[in-house]
Amino acid sequence: MADTATNTATIEKVPEPKRSWGDEAEEEESSTTVPELSIEGLKIEEEPITTLVDEPEDSNIEAVTGDTLYSTATTFEELNLSKELLLGLYVDMGFKRPSKIQAKTLPMILTPPYKDLIAQAHNGSGKTTCFVLGMLSRVDPNVKAPQALCICPTRELAIQNLEVLTKMAKHTGITATCAIPMDRDASSARQVVTDQVVIGTPGTTKGWVAKGKLSIREMKILVFDEADHMLAEDGFKDDSLRIIKNIRDPKNKNTHCQVLLFSATFNDTVKNFVSRVVSDSNQLFVKKEELTLEAVKQFKVRCPDEISKLSVVKDKIIGLGEKVGQTIIFVHSRKSADMLHSTLAKEGWVCTNIHGAIDKEFRDKIVKEFKEGLTKVLITTDLLSRGFDQSQVNLVVNYDLPVKHGSYGEPDYEVYMHRCGRAGRFGRKGAVFNLLLTERDSNVMDKIQNHFSQQVAEVPNWDSDEDFEAALKSARLLD
Template identity: 60%
Template structure:
């Protein structure tokens, strides 16, 4: 969403938690604390790391071309979204936000705060499904940077009764960074509604104060699964009035190597007291195994999917560079890509802290404002570094995959895969993580480039080949790793170097 997030007023809920009221004054958005528990990837990132119910009809929903207006979102024109509806509820694609019958307060937030002009394609198709009674479940996939966050944030805000001071909407995210980011979007979009919201992520200054805190009265809660599960276990998060449950990055939340157990437990606890809640699952990626499981778990859901070969972002140019040795990767970054290109902000993805340290040192010595973020940092350190980068105080962010998913910074137009994404257990390519990394550049259809740095000896080239086969795409190769002319040509093609 937008780069700049207005900070909203807060009211104390207890000595260890704060609830944010979504109104118009300016203060910092807040987080809440919990007691220590066994942590998983969504709470603290470690450096290493069948068939659905038959649907009754198939409706392809689209926006009529003549109804399209100018928009600040330059969305992919080939976003072929396949819509499968369950049941007989008719849905009409929303070419304007006015078609959604939203409250005046929400409309003001969309136009004044978010500065939107019209729905993006995924918003136009999914929002009627989300807010139209009988509020059926939705499984939705769309391109990175296409506006998915607005879909579920607006969906949550539209379902909340502002007069009922109880939790009514719950959003579960795999990382604290994504939870905080979604909270910022919700606070901005809901600025004029008076709806209250609270973020539930782990804090290092947790303690006995959590047990003494009052039950959550915020109407929207956004957090990571471990913290939310603890709140529920301690009877701090009531579920009786919950209307809508959102899984952001849903493929990871319901994958066997992700948060499936926690997610299913939360769903079961909600269903026990409130069987009529709505479930929304959003992600840019759903592999076939996860898709099959989701379709069986969330029954009779409306579905939106994009063909695998259509997922690659055409606005983001992808390149591969075969380097003779590890040190050459650093030379490529600092002497070719960064030196030649007209770069806004850059994210460099690495596998280990050692690699992060090498790249950090080399770029810092050249005068770049560089920061690094990884799972062994404290929560406060991670939050501080991410905020500095989002405030454009630093130019380069070196990160492990803690930031591969959902991180939205519109000034990022360069992503470097210093290490290719592979599964820790098998060494096989992690296709979903690759796509999410690519999606950090070229947000909302803006131009961007991704450089994949491959070692000549080792598994990198095979991993890259498998990724190309999986997505049915050929990644252009820089034939000579130290050819300035080839990099200039690539950067021009990507729109990162003037003619």
């Protein structure tokens, strides 16, 4: 067994400076527009939607490393990033210093011998920046061939990651492209990729490689975003393994390729599996009991029937949601997304709807409008449960609770956590409303509470405006 001497270290909790930067969610808010801080018990005059609090608690991360010594940086300069990247970080992104996960992982990514990495960190703590800076640092801008590849579970996430990377790459001369499903015309006209970075979904990426449009010969770094899902049995396991195998196949005489796995969640099963996939790797895991949902305030609302559930959305949540920011409503299926959307639209409520059965161009338009703040309420399936980064979202509604496929009433804890993580990005305030109708819903909710060892507050009366206002006040979204 090549099991090298491993040491397990637990990072001590240190008091954090009051404001923290370095997250990809911060780009649109320069230091001039963001209020200083919300302190417990202190009223802040500015709009609550832009109030920042302490960085999410990703402090107790268990690190397993080999015999290489890694530093933990407190400034981006210490990370040995190129001056072009620093310029992008400070000027274009408005970042000030690395978040904890960035400080820990970047030395691991950038220090030879470029070991593989499995990294877990809370939603909204700046994981994207880790692997984007990692890719951009390892790429040689003078070599006009793909050298970094990032695989994501959805088109939407691939596009979002490309946007972040393009912005950070502004002064480096590095170019990037998306390998995602396109119109027939666009995909048939596809030329051989000369961009240094490719960000894509599994099928299209595989297809490009098979057709000789994407060379993996010079690939130095391969990233899986939402890696637990990308390597899960009911996720993209087969595609992902094939891509890794292909890139690392000695027969292909490729350059050595470093593999990075990032996610906010790794359940025990997938954790065990990915540890075997990238066996000689650096590993950062959040302790189970530390992976909590403290960033957002959760509520449950018992509704007597379907009509009242609908009325909660219409008469309680949409109005309050528009007042404090943006809202995402999660439903179980494409069909229920369409139904909820048309029901609300028919009655004049303004909202949009997105899922995998909608035209790709239209999906892009829906996301763009939402990210620009033109629309305030977005109904979606689990298409957007992972990774979707819109800092103005502070209300999440589980119109249907997330349950595992093929089981009767078994909650999907990972999906629950990811959905909640769409609100309260990078330490902002957020609230989650879980709408309960059946006995089964109550059981699912109970199991979720047990799993996260957390009591979810109940909105006493589904039909009381005051109760919902009180809920938002306790989530500190309203004064």
